[in-house]
Every structure is written in structure tokens, then in C-alpha cells.
Amino acid sequence: MHEALARALALAEEKFIVAGGPGGQNVNKVATAVQLRVDVFALGLTPEAFRRLQDVAGSKLTKAGELVLTASEYRTQGENREAARARLTTLIEEALTPPAPRRKSRLNRVGKAQRLKGKKVRGLVKANRGKVDW
Numbered sequence: 001m002h003e004a005l006a007r008a009l010a011l012a013e014e015k016f017i018v019a020g021g022p023g024g025q026n027v028n029k030v031a032t033a034v035q036l037r038v039d040v041f042a043l044g045l046t047p048e049a050f051r052r053l054q055d056v057a058g059s060k061l062t063k064a065g066e067l068v069l070t071a072s073e074y075r076t077q078g079e080n081r082e083a084a085r086a087r088l089t090t091l092i093e094e095a096l097t098p099p100a101p102r103r104k105s106r107l108n109r110v111g112k113a114q115r116l117k118g119k120k121v122r123g124l125v126k127a128n129r130g131k132v133d134w
Contacts, residue, residue, distance in 0.1 A: 004043045008092050013037045014081060019072035033072035036084040041065045045095070053095035060091075067091070 019033030040061065045053065054061055061067050069091075071084035107115070 002093075002096055004045055004049075004092060004096065007043050008038050008088060009085065012085070012088065014084075016077055017070075019070075032075060032077050032080055033070060034077060034080045034084050036067075036069040036071070036088055038067045038088065039065060040067050043092075048098065049095050052098075053091065056091055056094050 013036070015035045015037070016031040017033045017035055018031045040050070040053065053067075057067055060069060067088070069084050069087050071080040071087065073083060074080050
């Protein structure tokens with residue numbers, strides 16, 4: 001486990017809130033939904049990882065640098081807590097893994113000729129459009 005991930009799970013503040021969803025009459029009485037808050041700046045991420053986290057998290061990341069995740073799909077606090085922690089884990093793991101470098105594709109001679117032929121045909125179609133001079 002990466003140290004930033006372990007730090008995130010340790011720093012996560014859990015707050016249980018009343019939410020809709022499954023639970024029947026119990027949903028109105030018991031706060032089963034969990035809201036997980038993590039200060040992203042305390043994680044010690046590299047600038048590249050932080051930028052990737054911003055892209056991955058989107059609106060879940062506040063301007064103050066807090067990552068806010070809410071889980072309410074289960075009937076119990078424990079299951080919702082696990083769901084929120086799993087989501088947090090996947091977000092941070094996704095931010096920590098750098099994207100695979102793009103490999104430049106190589107086109108052979110026949111492929112290049114076909115591409116240029118197609119461009120020529122398309123250019124002729126476009127050139128023949130317009131006002132017709134009788």
C-alpha cells in the first residue's frame with residue numbers, strides 16, 4: 001500500500017448523515033449514509049499526482065483542498081463506510097498511477113498511399129461543390 005493511500009485512510013473524517021435510498025422506514029430515523037472528508041494537501045502528493053487527482057475527482061474536490069465522498073447505497077453504516085473507503089482508495093490509486101506513455105504509431109508505405117488517395121478524393125468532392133456556372 002502506498003504511503004499517501006495509508007495516510008488518506010488515517011486522515012479521513014467520517015460523518016454519518018441522514019439520506020434517502022434503501023432502508024424503508026428506518027431511513028428516516030437512522031443516519032446510515034457516510035460522508036468522508038480528506039484534506040488532500042496533508043497527503044503529500046507529488047504535483048503530477050495532485051493534478052491527476054483533480055482530474056479524477058472533479059467536483060468531489062473542493063477549492064479548499066478537501067476531497068468529499070458520500071456513500072448511501074447500503075442500509076447499514078458499516079457497509080456505507082466500506083463503500084466510501086473503497087471509493088477513496090480507487091480515486092487515490094488512480095491519481096498515483098501515471099498514464100502509460102503514448103507510443104508513436106508507424107504507417108507503412110501502402111497505408112500512407114491509401115490515406116493520401118482518400119484525401120485527394122475528398123478534396124475533389126469539396127472542390128466540386130458550390131455555385132454551378134451554366
